[in-house]
Amino acid sequence: MKDDLFLRGHKVPMTKEEVRLAALERLNLPTAKRLIDVGAGTGSVSLEAALRYPDLQITAIERNPVALALIADNCRHFGCPNIAIVDADAPLPLDVRADAIFIGGSGGNLADIIDWSLGLLNDGGSLVMNFILLENYQQAFSQLQNRAVTELESSLIQVSRLTALGSGHYFKPNNPTYLISCRKEQTHG
Numbered sequence: 001m002k003d004d005l006f007l008r009g010h011k012v013p014m015t016k017e018e019v020r021l022a023a024l025e026r027l028n029l030p031t032a033k034r035l036i037d038v039g040a041g042t043g044s045v046s047l048e049a050a051l052r053y054p055d056l057q058i059t060a061i062e063r064n065p066v067a068l069a070l071i072a073d074n075c076r077h078f079g080c081p082n083i084a085i086v087d088a089d090a091p092l093p094l095d096v097r098a099d100a101i102f103i104g105g106s107g108g109n110l111a112d113i114i115d116w117s118l119g120l121l122n123d124g125g126s127l128v129m130n131f132i133l134l135e136n137y138q139q140a141f142s143q144l145q146n147r148a149v150t151e152l153e154s155s156l157i158q159v160s161r162l163t164a165l166g167s168g169h170y171f172k173p174n175n176p177t178y179l180i181s182c183r184k185e186q187t188h189g
Contacts, residue, residue: 001048003044003050009066010066011041012041012042012065012066012067012167013041013042013104013105013129014041015041015044015045016046018159019130019157019159019179020044020048020054020179021182022086022155022157022179023045023179023181024045024048024049024160025078025118026128026181027100027126028126029049029050029052029053029056029099029100029173030053030100032053032056032099032100032125033057033104034056034057034059034096034099034100035049035056035058035059035098035100035101036059036094036098036102036120037059037060037101037104037106038103038104038106038113038117039062039070039090039105039106039107040060040061040067040085040105041062041067041068041070041071041104041168042067042071043067043071043074043083043085045047046060046072046083047075047083048078050078051078051080052080056072056082056141057084057096058084059081059083059084059086059094059098060084060085060086060097061088061092062086062105063085063089064087065109068087071083073161079186081124089107089109090106090113090116091109091113091116094148096120097120098121098138099125099126100125100126100127100128101117101121101125101126101127102128102129103117103128103130104129104130106169107135110136110138110139110140112137112141113145114127114140114143114144118147118148121184122132122184123184123185123186124186125184126181126183127173127182128181129181130177131177131178131180132175132177132178133154136178137154137178137180143166144180144182149177149182149183149184149185149187150185151181151182151183152180152181153182154178154180155183156176156177156178156179157176157177157179157180158173159173159174159177159178160172160173160174
């Protein structure tokens with residue numbers, strides 16, 4: 001989906017189109033039953049997943065009141081009844097297990113959120129996260145190297161958009177985004 005289709009708010013983060021597409025691919029959603037979106041922002045990852053996979057149950061966790069209102073507005077706008085919006089800081093107690101978890105925001109609790117996410121994931125489930133801060137990327141990648149995960153991958157995505165400037169055009173850059181993905185190891189027994 002194009003970014004301009006989403007209702008947007010002042011200073012509410014949104015995972016941009018190219019990063020969102022890469023994240024959705026790495027979440028392995030075609031056979032998933034539940035996705036948890038942590039730090040959902042505008043809800044762009046949840047919404048695109050809901051529209052692509054209408055049987056997917058999605059829990060969108062967000063703590064910012066402005067963002068929570070935007071997610072609700074976007075759910076109504078796109079007709080996505082399969083998204084449950086949770087007003088909370090992660091980590092938090094949840095009565096569900098997930099096949100996929102996306103971390104788009106951590107609110108300073110990154111280490112705890114990663115371990116919490118791995119605890120909620122079913123064996124073989126996908127964990128995908130994106131960051132614009134190098135320190136968050138380094139912390140997450142280092143932590144995941146010492147956890148029971150497989151297929152640990154990382155990419156730096158740099159996107160620029162053609163933009164008019166006077167009588168000409170230039171490529172206006174978006175923030176570079178670090179994308180990390182892995183799967184929770186299968187337990188035997």
